Amino acid sequence: MSPEQARGAQVDKGTDIWSLGVVLYEMVTGHTPFIGDTPREVMTSILEKEPPPLTSYSKQSPAELQEIISKALRKGRTERYQSASEILQALKNLRHNLELKDELERSTTAPLWLRWTRSPAALVLVLLVAALALAVPFYRHRNLTTSLPPDKSIAVLPFADLSEAKDQEYFCDGISEEILDGLARVDGLRVVGRTSSFSFKGKNANVSEVGKKLNVASVLEGTLRREGNRVRITAELVNTRNGFHLWSETYERELQGVFALQDEITRSIVEALKVKLAVSLPAHEQRNTEAYELYLQGLFFSNKSSEADLRRALDFFKSALEKDPTFSRAWTGIAKVWYFLADVYVKPLEAYPASREAALKAIA
Structure with missing residues (x-):
């Protein structure tokens, strides 16, 4: 629930950015950003408090990552990023800087403040970029207004x-x-x-x-x-x-x-629809037929909410990978399922590392 939802105000794309910020915070720390023993206390926390810094849970989290997530979680929606694409670009820029610092450390005697690039923080950034790359098309095109729909x-x-x-x-x-x-x-x-x-x-x-x-x-x-x-x-x-x-x-x-x-x-x-393509659509990758059918079954169960269905989805995705180890979207499916299992069915400290590992394999 965003601050505007807690106040009973109308939701818009800024609410989506807030929700995305919450997801990023949970993926990095394994904890929810706003806590309380009762729903009222949680709502008060959302409206009045700032979430604990990332370093409360991960001592080596870079300050730049803290800035990105904090901006997505600003109380005022106009102060947040205006699109998920902006968050994606910020994360890409940070990942690039991390890679440059890592290269510098390997080639020279670097000060201690550079050595955090060998920590899981760099891997977390890769995961975040991968997750956002999948989410951007849907956040970017979502529109909750009731005006005349655009032709395209x-x-x-x-x-x-x-x-x-x-x-x-x-x-x-x-x-x-x-x-x-x-x-x-x-x-x-x-x-x-x-x-x-x-x-x-x-x-x-x-x-x-x-x-x-x-x-x-x-x-x-x-x-x-x-x-x-x-x-x-x-x-x-x-x-x-x-x-x-x-x-x-x-x-x-x-x-x-x-x-x-x-x-x-x-x-x-x-x-x-006479949409002018900025670039040509890429040709669809060749897939093993059996692997693809298993993937579709995994996709079907991953969109359900029970633990049994989510674990069935995991089994189907794993079976798809047995048929075709190069099928990256099956790894994406596994990452998504582990994220869905977190909190409700599986402890975050168990689920999030599994989700991260699968996401990294998806983009390898």
Whole structure:
């Protein structure tokens, strides 16, 4: 809960920055920044107190990292970073400075104040940059206003499972999320995050209603039918203001062709919305089919909240890595699951190191 939420004020992107600051603080220290024995005491702490410095828990935390996290947690939202991209850049700059200092220490006799670069602080920065790199597209494109939605805005709804056995929910959700992730990386396109888009799952809401609630001009919806290794996907891009179809297509592919199909759908949407790409979309990496299917199942369970589901997600991600040890996104999934397990199900001092280790492997 941010200070403005505690006061009952309207939330905005500044609230997102606060939440991100809380996450960063917890990742570095293994503790929540604002504590109290009762909800009222926690609220008072949020409104009136500053969190303990990072050095209270990690003596070698650099002062520059303290400044970055403190700015994200300022009481006044205008005093915080104005976007997650700004935090990412600040962390990248700090990581670069750490690397330069480390290089200097190896090549010369450096003073003692430089030697903290050999501490876990440098590794923590790598983890933070990795985590923010994944979070930026969603924080950057999130918009909570109720004004007329911008033309270049979209929500990706979870695809409906038309398979006869109705056992492909994980596959439908995973494909939808992968397309959403691809679109979120397109400059100039505002993409609603997964939580908001997937809140309409199974509700049969019309696109006009979705457009109003999510403040988007277009919605991508679709269906998926799978029979053995054959997949049939129908995707439709609809204007939320008038209900007209902007683009639609039906695809039939062998399972291994689904990887490239996700990119094809993403490019078609970009063309239909007439978004000018700052850079070309990268080609989708080649993946082991079995590993990718296991990854999608892990992704499905990682978005649930029970300990049993989260541990199932871990098992699926690990199985994916057994099939393809180079599958970095499976390591990202493991890092995310360990973070979700922290506090509620697993002690932070156990979960956060496991999350950090997986994140470092994801970007290795």
